[in-house]
Amino acid sequence: MNTQKQGKLICVGTGMRMAGQLTPIAKSYIETADVVIAAVPNVFARKWLQGIAKEYVCLLGYYSDCDVEGKNRRDTYRRMTETILQAVREGKTVCAAFYGHPGIFACISHMAIEGARAEGFSAHMEPGISAEDCLVADIGIDPGKTGVQAMETTQFMIYQRKIDPTCLLILWQPGLAGELSLKRFDTDAARLQVLVDKLARDYPLDHEVILYEAATHPLEQTRQDKIRLRDLPQASLKQITTLVIPPAAAMQFDQVIIDRLKALPALGTVSELSEASVS
Ligand SMILES: C[S@@+](CC[C@H](N)C(=O)[O-])C[C@H]1O[C@@H](n2cnc3c(N)ncnc32)[C@H](O)[C@@H]1O
Structure with missing residues (x-):
């Protein structure tokens, strides 16, 4: 029924x-x-x-x-x-x-x-x-190249998060950074400075970051402003801004895992595998 x-x-x-x-x-x-x-x-x-x-x-x-x-x-x-x-x-x-x-x-x-x-x-x-889909296309970043971390800016600020500076970091809603009253839709230079100070734990202050705003209609220009991390508090951020932080360091091999993988016998061929799954 x-x-x-x-x-x-x-x-x-x-x-x-x-x-x-x-x-x-x-x-x-x-x-x-x-x-x-x-x-x-x-x-x-x-x-x-x-x-x-x-x-x-x-x-x-x-x-x-x-x-x-x-x-x-x-x-x-x-x-x-x-x-x-x-x-x-x-x-x-x-x-x-x-x-x-x-x-x-x-x-x-x-x-x-x-x-x-x-x-x-x-x-x-x-x-x-989504905005992230547009930024991949507009900026020309493949999130699969280094992996991506993405989170809301204030969440990143007020929680203890593990940032991996070898991958792409996307911070949503930086225009509301550190706005704890949940009543307003803006931020200010003091709060953005707190954000910069926290990001500086993992990124050099002269690291280049991108302020991204996708065009929402054909007559609008997409914003992709590249600025130094240290200059973020003076930048103009809107509710629609997304902060894109490219990797600041190269990925390092995990040699222990590589050695373990190399020590394993070769994977079976496709026909061996399908026979095994039938039996
Ligand atoms: C409440 S979220 C909504 C996201 C939306 N549902 C999406 O799929 O993209 C608002 C945040 O999305 C991002 N955003 C919204 N409009 C955008 C635009 N035109 N360009 C870039 N990012 C945008 C900004 O980070 C903004 O603070």
């Missing part, structure tokens, strides 16, 4: 650049859902979504919760999630749309999907093109 309730949730991403980065399946859900509930800051993207959705609910106004005494971003995210879930409970097919990838540094989609499934509704996420 099918016990799935009638409401349904699909979380989609719109990509970073509206014209061309929306996947066909995401577009199809946006067009056919009973309601599109979205937190898409780009005005052109928003207008376009409003034009093709049957009904459109904009969540952006909820950020004003942060101006209320005793409330912060977490309250905003909970209220956004609740709005999505309420529409699902009403039996609607709900498409929740977020810019970039809906599940990368975007907690609302994860909370909504978990909540919907816990209440017995069908819920899933479709992937989208």
Whole structure:
């Protein structure tokens, strides 16, 4: 017996650049859902979504919760999630749309999907093109070359993290670095200096870092400003800036592991392996 309730949730991403980065399946859900509930800051993207959705609910106004005494971003995210879930409970097919990838540094989609499934509704996420995908293409970095560490800037600052300076480091939300009240969406030179001091444990102060901002429409320029790490506190950072820190040192061989691997017998041929798996 099918016990799935009638409401349904699909979380989609719109990509970073509206014209061309929306996947066909995401577009199809946006067009056919009973309601599109979205937190898409780009005005052109928003207008376009409003034009093709049957009904459109904009969540952006909820950020004003942060101006209320005793409330912060977490309250905003909970209220956004609740709005999505309420529409699902009403039996609607709900498409929740977020810019970039809906599940990368975007907690609302994860909370909504978990909540919907816990209440017995069908819920899933479709992937989208994230800021990290764009920076790989725009800057021309292959994360597979050295490996990549990626984390939120304030999380990096306030927790004890092990940084590997032989791999690429991507810090998200440096424009909110060290903002602990969870009420504001900016930072200042003093907080950025704390970030620089922490990074200086693993990187030389004259190490070149990149301030990256993907163009969000065809008339916008992508920002890829290369600056010295020590100059970060004086740089202009926005909410959309991502900090890219290329490797500062070469990878070192782990000779113990290499010797162990070399001492092992050669791997079997493909036919030997398939015979072994049959027997
Ligand atoms: C809440 S996260 C949203 C990420 C988004 N879900 C994605 O898939 O890319 C916001 C952070 O994403 C990064 N970001 C957002 N827009 C960007 C852009 N146009 N260029 C570069 N990074 C961007 C910045 O690090 C920003 O602080």
